[in-house]
Amino acid sequence: MSAVWLWQTKLPPVDTREALRYAGVKESTPEMNELLQECIQLCQNILTPRVCYRFYPVTREDGLDLGFAKTDSMALKRNLAGCEEIVLFAATIGLEMDRLIARYAHLSPSKSVMLQAIGAERIESLCDAFENELIRQGHELGTRFSPGYGDLPLDLQRDIFAALDCPRQIGVSLNDSLLMSPSKSVSAIIGLNGETSERCVHNCALCTLPNCLYRR
Numbered sequence: 001m002s003a004v005w006l007w008q009t010k011l012p013p014v015d016t017r018e019a020l021r022y023a024g025v026k027e028s029t030p031e032m033n034e035l036l037q038e039c040i041q042l043c044q045n046i047l048t049p050r051v052c053y054r055f056y057p058v059t060r061e062d063g064l065d066l067g068f069a070k071t072d073s074m075a076l077k078r079n080l081a082g083c084e085e086i087v088l089f090a091a092t093i094g095l096e097m098d099r100l101i102a103r104y105a106h107l108s109p110s111k112s113v114m115l116q117a118i119g120a121e122r123i124e125s126l127c128d129a130f131e132n133e134l135i136r137q138g139h140e141l142g143t144r145f146s147p148g149y150g151d152l153p154l155d156l157q158r159d160i161f162a163a164l165d166c167p168r169q170i171g172v173s174l175n176d177s178l179l180m181s182p183s184k185s186v187s188a189i190i191g192l193n194g195e196t197s198e199r200c201v202h203n204c205a206l207c208t209l210p211n212c213l214y215r216r
Contacts, residue, residue, distance in 0.1 A: 004164055007051040009129050014040050015121055023117035039114040048094035049126045052169040056086050058191070066189065069159035075150025076189070079142055083191035090166045091130060092185035093122045119184040127186055134190070142191035154178050160187045
């Protein structure tokens with residue numbers, strides 16, 4: 001069984017178009033762009049991007065055995081078609097972003113909303129950077145798949161956190177409602193070298209939240 005690996009990186013500049021999309025902005029204005037830039041400056045030096053990950057074999061003799069848990073999710077089975085290995089990972093940009101958002105919820109609600117959007121863009125950027133690192137290592141990737149997508153139950157989070165030891169490795173905890181803290185955190189499964197390996201950063205077609213503001 002593989003060890004838990006840790007990975008850190010410096011994130012690229014904020015994708016302002018994505019951040020505005022996450023904020024629900026349909027049409028940008030000079031005032032909105034100014035607000036965005038102010039919020040980018042607020043969180044410039046407080047993020048601590050970290051990833052922990054682990055490789056597991058995949059078998060299909062009794063349902064879908066992921067090495068750390070078993071599932072009957074048909075959506076994940078399709079996602080992992082042809083894969084004999086997965087990478088299981090959890091990523092976070094740290095707790096300070098949550099604290100900043102909470103502080104501005106009282107001082108300036110508009111800034112709090114924009115900081116939420118920047119946080120969403122930043123954690124997605126971290127996941128993308130991690131995928132690029134896996135590609136650099138020579139892997140062909142499928143689309144990342146998280147608990148709550150399709151018919152993959154959210155309570156798989158408990159198995160993920162046990163397998164990766166997320167609280168100790170990257171400081172991410174799971175509450176009784178299966179919500180992660182810090183909130184700008186992600187856990188996911190990526191199939192490696194499968195039949196349908198292809199980059200797809202956003203999994204909106206797989207998500208079970210059709211009214212999500214972040215949907216493309």
